[in-house]
Amino acid sequence: MKMINLLFSNRLACFCLICWSFSARAEFTCDIDFAYGLVVNEHQIRVMDKSRTLVQINDQSRLFIQGRWQNLDDQQKIWLHEYAAGLHYVVPKMIILATEGVDLAIETIDHVYLGLVGSDHESYEKLRSAMQRVKARVKEKFRHASNHYFIGPGSLESVDEFVDSEIEAQLEEAISTSIGGILSAISGINTNNTELSSEKVEELTRQLEAVGEQIERGVGPRASSLRNKAQWFCDKLKQLDNTEEKLRRSIPQFEPYNVITSDR
Known part of the structure; x- marks a missing residue:
């Protein structure tokens, strides 16, 4: 029985590793935040505090702070153009990246869960519901309407999350649900029947390996x-x-407006 428990523990650990392998913290950490919301369109960049515009850059060349135009020298104009051009390039593409990332993470966790317990398991709908909440929160944080792009304030730490602590908690809930599904799926193991238990554990092992190869x-x-x-x-x-x-x-x-923050 100890061998069976060890096998199961190893396979469950493998499942956890698959789910968390898409957390960028394991391989890559980006200590960059936006302290304010950013709205970008073809001609403007606005730094927002809720609905209030604090800083505005027009046509990558004119700077307004609290609605007042700032007279810049030649060097400041060069820096402003570099800054605005960079944000114009980065912000729209980051919104696409964030959406692709969360879609990939959700698709992967869903695929693992389906491969192990199937869509008929009672906890599958709970998993999907949690994942849809994650997706909705990411889309709320990274928005695109017409030619306007918006990124809300908060951490940009991870490749496939780009999420704050609330979204991360929802991901944890979903993963916890899926682990619970595995436990439920093999809860029928008869501890008094070593042969039957071994067969079920080996079946789970084969499923995990197949899912892992597909991923x-x-x-x-x-x-x-x-x-x-x-x-x-x-x-x-x-x-x-x-x-x-x-x-x-x-x-x-x-x-006063430290828009992009990083750990130096």
Whole structure:
């Protein structure tokens, strides 16, 4: 029986690893935040505190702070153009990346769960409900309407989450649900019948291995691509943070607004 318990513990650990393998913390951490909301369209960038515009950049060349136009010298204009052009490029693509990331994470967890316990298990709907809440919160945080792109304030730490603590808690709930589903699925193991228990454990082992191989073939390349993109965006945002610091140091009215924050 000890051997069976060990086998099951190892396989359950493998399942947990599959689910959490899409957490970028294991391989890549980006210590970049937006302290304010950002709205970007073709001609403007607005730094928002709820519905109030604090900083506005028009046509990558004119800076307004609290509605007041700022007269800039030549060097400040160069920094402002670099900063605005970078945000114009990064923000729309980050919204796409965030959406792709959460879709991939949800698809993967759903695929693992279906491969192990099937859609008829009573906990499957709870899993799907939790995942849909995650997806809705990410879409609320990263929005695109017409030619306007919005990113809400908060952490940009992970490749496939781009989520705050509330969304992370929902992901944890969903994963907890799926582990519970596995426990329920094998709860019929008869501890007095070693042969039957071994068969069930081996069946679960085969299912896990098959699911793992499918994920590696179908999801692995996409996950790798997302990680590479996230790394590039993180590096780009750090460059923009440096440019922002130059503007804040040289423009007293801009100094209070640390839009891009990072652990230096």
